Amino acid sequence: MTSDQVDKNVGYDPGSFDVPPIFRSTPQPFQMLKWFLFKFMWYQSILWIFISFICYRYFTPELSNFVRLEIEPLFLIWLRNVSIMLLIVGGQHWYLYSKKRQGSDFKYDSRWLAKKRHSFTFNDQTKDNMFWSLTSGCGIAALYEVAMFYLHANAYIGRVDSIIPTVLTTVSLFWLSSIHFYANHRLLHVKPLYEVVHSVHHRNVNTGPWSGISMHPFEHLIYFSLPLFFIFIPASPFLVTFSLIYLLLAPSPSHSGFHRYRFGKKDIPAADYFHYLHHKYFDCNYGTILFPLDKWFDTFHDGSEQAHTKIIQKRMLRGNIN
Ligand SMILES: [Zn+2]
């Protein structure tokens, strides 16, 4: 890629990629099923479902505690969110950035995370990212969970608990989340909202695990609104916890900056190159690769030299050559 000459910070380049097989010019349903099961679900999505189940079953107050809106269950859910973030997100940061266990292997950007930079709260990227994630991020996610549990506890919304609808809704949520994220993310790139709100997340060009949900509180309000769909779609209260735990944790490997995690001689998939390119170029890849709305709205960057050239040409046409 010519950005080798342009961008001196370039590190590992995984090469270009395509949309999922069902969305290609010749749709491939069988390949799509394989892609969905073995690339999308395994292993990260399965892990988020498993962690959400453990959180819901063992670390979330019983539904009867939410009949009235009270501070204690809200505090307990916030504490649960903070604990799981420290464990899962903090664990990745510790392995990759504190101990540098795999050095720069598979790292997209050759730089390490910023210290003594005034654009970050506390002049430090990691402290900034942890602060916004653990206070506003975990707090607003807890508020949504309490509000939804209040509606469930009082039977103000529909509920379906049997196993097959719960599994189907859990899998469908990944698609719904992809559309929800694209829509709210495009909105956040409209100028006044971008400057006041979304720029807090985009301070992170070279991202780390804690950058995932390092956002302005207003962005958290929009980003974590996904479970509100369950006001209209009858589902198990587990789906509320799952949607929020998924939104809290999934961005941590995807923003980790490392394409793969190495453990001894083995390595496993980690970051999302698609979203890394959004942080790098800013005006492409607003959604997720699962449901490629970017392809249809002509904002898709596949990591190739042609996509890079196209984005520069589009900027020149708009009169913005930065
Ligand atoms: Zn953005």
Ligand SMILES: [Zn+2]
């Ligand atoms: Zn991001």
